[in-house]
Amino acid sequence: MITATGLELRAGSRILLSGTTLRVQPGDRIGLVGRNGAGKTTTLRVLAGEGEPYAGEVHQTGEVGYLPQDPREGDLSITAKDRVLSARGLDVLLRDMEKAQNAMAELVDDTARDKAIxxxxxxxxxxxALGGYAAESEAARICANLGLEDRILPQALRTLSGGQRRRVELARILFAASEAGAGGRSGTILLLDEPTNHLDADSINWLRGFLKAHSGGLVVISHDVDLLGDVVNKVWFLDATRSELDGYNMNWARYLDARATDEKRRRRERANAEKKASALQQQAAKLGAKATKAVAAKNMARRAEQMLADLDDERQADKVAHIRFPAPAPCGRTPLTAENLSKSYGSLEIFTGVDLAIDRGSKVVVLGLNGAGKTTLLRLLGGLEKADTGQVVPGHGMRLGYYAQEHETLDHQASVWQNIRHLSPDTGAQELRNLLGSFLFSGEQLDQPAESLSGGEKTRLALAALVSSAANVLLLDEPTNNLDPASREQVLDALRRYEGAVVLVTHDPGAVEALEPERVILLPDGTEDLWSDDYQELVELA
Ligand SMILES: Nc1ncnc2c1ncn2[C@@H]1O[C@H](COP(=O)(O)OP(=O)(O)OP(=O)(O)O)[C@@H](O)[C@H]1O
Ligand SMILES: [Mg+2]
Incomplete structure (x- = not known):
């Protein structure tokens, strides 16, 4: 069980949550939701015992498995399999066994060999005794279900993509939680922050089943509403406008209804407050004319001001980003071509002999199963990585804009402002401020280091960086991941309107619909085809 009492959480000077009591018990399957930057990740970290609350206490009893939103950088030299097995200390045992086995084979001295035996x-x-043999196959089964193929298990974490590493972490936690005790029931509390990022549809389906059957307690943050609909029996709504967490003791469908009713009530209250404030102001103006009532009038005016200021806060937080991609700079007919691209990591061949030509204004989707090399292809096209064979040929006037799934195009040490500033040194400060404002960055947050931004905020900043260029070819790798529904809609809208060329990698069918692609590139073969609706189904599977 996890209990938090008198919990107060802050981000810089902003209060995310105050005076809150939270409890996670066996049988709970809680969906933690709220706008980007509301404080979901912060809350989960604190519940996991990895972050200190500003005030209040957190008590844990029993095992806790925590999957953070950003991949952790631990020891990257260990293999994927060892990382998963380490959840139960089995990796060390296995390694020692292997050592003893080698010693048995190599030692010639009889006594020494007997010792080794x-x-x-x-x-x-x-x-x-620890169930090691069964555990090994169970770990392999969980890995396979999360789209980690057998060939990946003996590889060092260093050689895996960010998405694969994150899946290894998820496998590790689920492996620990499935440690069945009696009858497949596990007492582990799972705290999962966006577990479906980087997963394909089959894996998401399997995960849904796993979580639905998990009895030890669960808090999940997810932008996958189908998963929430299927899995959760309680909802925690973190309301950024009020720094409060509303608990809804019901499933997702009923929660949506209850929230809609609550929102309606709040809108009504807001309208009432507005009316009251304006009545106060009128009164104050009347009174203010009489010298004897000056003090009363001032008080009244102040109260009205306060009421309106509170309302402004709410409106500010209700705003959504207004995202537009840039007007593309003029360029030749085919701004980007690539010939005979191949890429391997060690002995692992990702793809070979991929040719492609991206015409001005054309829309292309890259499809392929997990590990087929979609991100790798975009990185090659974007010049972030070198191909083993072949080359990327920029056409006349090409300007690339690359959006990376792992936000690696951001300078994480630099502030929000500096990140945009150094991309467009010639643009006026006010213009940049307006641009950032339309992506919902203003005030103190401009000075915040990029590394401390929330997942959705990082996505927003990286997209703002694209807009500050005049790119005519956008390479977009999962541009809707981490975004709350309102911000996602904005990105889709921007995709619809953009006039330059786009090469898109996504699991989000809505993003493909918005793009209206003409062509598709299928990996690992690199075959090109005209887009047809048959491919739409593949998007989710890929
Ligand atoms: N050092 C800091 N200084 C100022 N603000 C910070 C700092 N660290 C985090 N924040 C802010 O705290 C807020 C909460 O972040 P958190 O990661 O918990 O949000 P979230 O709800 O998980 O969002 P998302 O849906 O985007 O993942 C964000 O607005 C973030 O920018
Ligand atoms: Mg988060």
Whole structure:
């Protein structure tokens, strides 16, 4: 169980949450929702015991499995399989067993060899007692279900993509939680921050089933409403406008209804407050004319002001980003071509001999299963990585805008302002401020280091960086990940209106619909085809 009492959370000087009591118990399957930057990740970190609250206390009993939103950078030299097995300490045992086995084979001295044999026996006994043999195959099963193929398991984490690493982390946590105790029931509390990022449709389906059956307690942050609809039996809505968390003790469908009713009531209250404030102001103006009532009038005016200021706060937070991609700079007929691109990592061949030509204003979707090299292809096209064979040929006037899934185009140490400033040194300060404002960055947040932004805020900043260029070819890798529904709609709208060329990688069918692609590139073969609606289904699967 996790209990938090008198919880106060802050981000800089902003209060995210105050005076809150939270409890996660066995049987709870809680969906934690709220706008980008509302404080969901912060809350989950604190519940996981990885962050200190500003005030209040957090108590944990039992095991907790926490999947952070950003991949953690631990020891990257260990293999994927060891990382998963380490959840139960089995990796160390296995390694020791292997050492003892080698010693048995190599030692010639009889006594030394006998010792090694005994040692192996002891280790093996322990391994078996911990359910090691069954566990190994269980770990492999979970990995396979999360789209991590067998060939990936012996690879060092360093050689895996960000998405694969995150799936290894998820597998590790689920492996620990599935440690069945009696009858497949696990007492582990799962705290999962956007677990479906980087997962394909089959894996998401499997995860849904796993989470639905999990009895030990769960808090999940997700922008996947189907998953929430299927899994959760309670909802925590983190309301950024009020720094409060509303608990709804019901499933997702009923929550949506209840929220709609609450919103209506709040809108009514707001309208009433506005009316009252304006009545006060009128009164104050009348009174103010009489010298004897000057003080009363001032008080009244102040109260009205306060009321309106509170309302302004709410309106500010209700705003959504107004995202437009740039007007593309003029360019030749085919701004980007690539010939015979191949890429391998070690002995692992990702793709070979991919040719493509991106015409001015053309819309192309890249499809392929997990690991087929979609992100790699975009990185090659964007010049972030070198191909083993072949080349990328810029056409006349080409200007690239690259949006990276892992936000690696951002300078994480630099502030929000500096990130945009150095991209467009010639643009006036006011113009940049307006641009950032339309992406909902203003005030203190301009000075915030990019690394401390929330997942959705990083996505917004990286997209703002694209807009400040005059790119005529956009390479977009999962541009709707991490965004709350309102911001996602804005990005889709921007995609619809953009006149330059786009090469898009996405699992989001809505993003493809918005793009209206003419062509599709299928990886790993690099085959090109005209877009047809048959491919739409593949988008979710890929
Ligand atoms: N050091 C800091 N200084 C100022 N603000 C910060 C700092 N660290 C985090 N924040 C802000 O705290 C807020 C909450 O962040 P958090 O990551 O919890 O949001 P979230 O609800 O998980 O959002 P998302 O849906 O985008 O993942 C964000 O607005 C973030 O910019
Ligand atoms: Mg978050």
């Amino acid at each position: 005994q040692r192996y026996g002891r280790l093996e006994e322990r391994f078996a």
